[in-house]
Amino acid sequence: MTTAVLRQHAETEYAHELAALARFDERPRPPGWRLSPQAVVTYLMGGTLEDGTEITPKYIGERRLMEVAVVTLATDRALLLLGVPGTAKSWVSEHLAAAISGDSTLLVQGTAGTAEEAIRYGWNYARLLSEGPSRAALVESPILRAMNEGRIARLEELTRVPSDVQDTLITLLSEKTLPIPELNEEVQAVRGFNLIATANNRDRGVNELSSALKRRFNTVVLPVPDSLEREVEIVLTRVEKLGRALEIPARPPALEEVRRIVTVFRELRAGLTEDGRSKLKSPSGTLSTAEAISVVSHGLALAAHFGDGELHAADVAASLAGAVVKDPVQDRVVWLEYLETVVKERDGWRDLYRACREVS
Structure with missing residues (x-):
């Protein structure tokens, strides 16, 4: 017996739109991307394709904001979506990941209790005790998986994450590598990897981003609707x-x-x-x-x-x-x-x- 899912992931709910966009998308695609930047913006803003397929708008607002967000992810800088609560930051983040990577599920939910392992990696302690440090005992974080697979990772509520855990991202975003000293190894990001973070600008003063971390992000402010x-x-x-x-x-x-x-x-x-x-x-x-x-x-x-x-x-x-x-x-x-x-x-x-x- 199958149970209907209450809320489908974007890449599942809008699979027909993404497939139609890919079919007619003849523009250059950045390495690891499923669609060109222009097609990703069309997916977000809506439009009508050559065969009459209607692309429903996912974001109703200024097109230029979405263009800047998409282009950011095609560079070596991560994207920070900033705004007051309810301005569609998480919604836009999910749809960007779905259109670019075909997978919006590589998600870390930031809270005051988010540990470093949620961003880097953890261990299966049963295997660690029986076998010692090994790849098999390593538990990958969603961000580490995104690096390995060349996908978009998402980090919600970045300013809720403790400052020392935030700083784990600095080397990851600048060098595109994550050292694993226990194994004397490192993971290098596959082309197509990038990170989308969201932050609530009402949380200023909670866990401010360091200047070093801010430099790794391009910030796009999502405003409240203007009319x-x-x-x-x-x-x-x-x-x-x-x-x-x-x-x-x-x-x-x-x-x-x-x-x-x-x-x-x-x-x-x-x-x-x-x-x-x-x-x-x-x-x-x-x-x-x-x-x-x-x-x-x-x-x-x-x-x-x-x-x-x-x-x-x-x-x-x-x-x-x-x-x-x-x-x-x-x-x-x-x-x-x-x-x-x-x-x-x-x-x-x-x-x-x-x-x-x-x-x-």
């Missing part, structure tokens, strides 16, 4: 895909309902109403696009299973309030003031005001 329409487009696109994957039996969300939710996020995030006339207090959370996607998806599930299948204000009110109110004291004051001074007074928003007041 309401672009952010609404991102939310609608991602919610549609999530709805299909989770098989939520609800009708697609109405554009105006999504626009209201995104407007709330943008206004509170900026501390200013969309028309620029009123200043607002901002809550302590980030109110990212990813959280807006979560609010709409949660509302759709509620509408599907406990409503009429159509998204209404009552379906999103609880999760909307939960996204805003992270601090039960400070953020609650900000949220209630916003409801009374903005939502209550806005034409066509009375239903949202009543629903949010009920749960707040």
